[in-house]
Amino acid sequence: MTALARKPFSPAARTPLDNAESGTLKGQLVKLGLHSIAEHFEAEADRAAKSETTYTAYLARLVEFELADKADRSINARIARARFPMLRTLEEYDFSFQPGLPAARVRELANLAFLDSATNILLIGGPGVGKTHLAIGLSLKVCAARRSVLFTYAPDLLDQLVAAEVSHTLGKLLAQFRLSSGEPPRRWPRPPARCACHSAWS
Known part of the structure; x- marks a missing residue:
């Protein structure tokens, strides 16, 4: 392995792949799910x-391409599952529009420490002040960190919980939320009948 690692590519030593060999190798890489390596190996071999x-x-560079591609696909999949109504980043938010908003505090939230401490974030304000923008911006940071998000509006969430309690499917709904967060499903105990959700929300 040491001798192989030190041996460089050279035009004289390298025999170019013909179209058939290249096509076969590319097909095998695709079957293995190594789509980025399949896309780049020929050009990178010439460059090497x-x-x-x-x-x-050369191999390390191909692996870097594959890892970056898989990370992008993972993040994009999480964004799709989050069901955002639109995409808005924190960087796009105009803090001059809301001078009373502590910009430093919002940017501090972008380090996502609140996830590990299980701290709730409440964005309070009137209509049109940018709460949804900030919530989506923070959520995109969460997706980029390969953590899962489910975006929903509070009234919609309450409606789902009440309907699930009435139909005796609350445990199933909570399990779905856990699946959306990437956590393994587990059995959720049903709440006592006297603790009906509709009375708890009143």
Whole structure:
């Protein structure tokens, strides 16, 4: 392995793949789910030969492409599952529009420490002040950290919980929420009948 790692690509030593070999290898990589490597291996092999890159460095670069691609796909999948009504980033928020809003505090939330401490974040204000924008912006940061988000409006959530309690499917609904968060499902105990959700929300 040491000798292989130190041996560089060179135009003289490298035999180019013909179209059939290249096509076969690309198909095998796709079957293995290595789509990014399949896309880049030929161009990177040419670049490695010209720059006399070692075989190990060539392979490492292909793996970097694949890891970055998988990370992007994972983040995009989480964003899709979150059901955002729109996409808005924290960087797009105009803090001059709300001078009373502590910008430093909001940016501090972007480090996502509140997730590990299980701290609730409440955004309080009148209509049109940017609460939804900030909530989505923070949620996109969560998705980028490969954590899961489910975006919903409070009235819709309450309606779902009340309907699930009435139909005796509250445990199933809570399990779905856990699946949306990426957590493994587990059995949820049913609340006592006297603690009906509709009275708890009043």
